[in-house]
Amino acid sequence: MVFGVDMPYPHYRCPVCGKELPLTEARMTVTCAEHEPAEPPAAFTVREVTSADKSGIEEICDRAWGETLVDSFGKTFDVLSAENIVAEAGGELAGLVSLAADGGELTMVLLSVYPQYQGSGIGSALIEAAVASAVKRNLPSVKVAVGNDDISSLYFYQRHGFVIFDVAIGVLADKLGSASPGFAGIPTRDEVRLRRPAC
Numbered sequence: 655m656v657f658g659v660d661m662p663y664p665h666y667r668c669p670v671c672g673k674e675l676p677l678t679e680a681r682m683t684v685t686c687a688e689h690e691p692a693e694p695p696a697a698f699t700v701r702e703v704t705s706a707d708k709s710g711i712e713e714i715c716d717r718a719w720g721e722t723l724v725d726s727f728g729k730t731f732d733v734l735s736a737e738n739i740v741a742e743a744g745g746e747l748a749g750l751v752s753l754a755a756d757g758g759e760l761t762m763v764l765l766s767v768y769p770q771y772q773g774s775g776i777g778s779a780l781i782e783a784a785v786a787s788a789v790k791r792n793l794p795s796v797k798v799a800v801g802n803d804d805i806s807s808l809y810f811y812q813r814h815g816f817v818i819f820d821v822a823i824g825v826l827a828d829k830l831g832s833a834s835p836g837f838a839g840i841p842t843r844d845e846v847r848l849r850r851p852a853c
């Protein structure tokens with residue numbers, strides 16, 4: 655991935671003014687538990703991909719990650735040869751979860767929801783689809799890796815029952831030669847590894 659300032663596409667959208675946000679411009683807000691977003695949630699469906707989805711998958715990978723090859727857990731995964739499940743909203747691709755078996759667990763290689771559809775329950779539904787896939791494959795757990803800067807994903811995964819089991823200190827900075835600015839400009843250095851039981 656080409657982190658932070660080099661990423662050409664927005665990763666988030668401001669829920670207050672609607673501005674599209676590159677990673678480094680995003681900020682966190684703490685709200686009450688009853689807080690409702692101003693916009694109603696989008697209606698969506700979740701389904702397995704077909705061959706017609708290839709260009710849509712390439713595009714969401716490009717926007718979220720910069721390429722279809724994803725490095726995590728010390729390996730390189732190719733999204734195009736993984737199991738891919740998509741969410742559709744308003745007739746277009748709204749989100750993707752990409753899955754691969756690795757070391758006796760199911761790895762979430764990539765989970766990404768387009769900014770205009772975030773906050774509608776799509777990410778949560780794609781996690782449930784990943785867990786269902788692990789059960790179907792008879793794998794005991796689902797694991798995912800996030801950068802230390804990616805506070806919204808760390809929040810999101812822990813809210814969905816994932817527990818940190820390892821932190822690969824400095825691997826992301828080493829890979830890029832130095833720590834690059836990530837979410838809110840926080841230097842991206844470490845890979846935080848989380849897992850959740852599949853049942």
Ligand SMILES: CC(C)(COP(=O)(O)OP(=O)(O)OC[C@H]1O[C@@H](n2cnc3c(N)ncnc32)[C@H](O)[C@@H]1OP(=O)(O)O)[C@@H](O)C(=O)NCCC(=O)NCCS
Pocket residue numbers: 664665666667714717718765766767768769771772773774775776777778779806807809810813
């Ligand atoms: C983390 C991510 C998968 C969450 O997906 P989502 O569809 O917004 O998540 P849901 O609507 O199912 O769940 C919302 C919950 O996640 C939290 N959350 C995390 N990031 C959020 C975001 N950007 N917008 C809204 N909610 C977000 C909310 O606070 C909410 O938590 P709560 O249930 O405690 O209130 C999504 O923000 C994402 O893809 N982030 C990575 C950046 C990226 O790839 N951007 C797209 C580039 S194409």
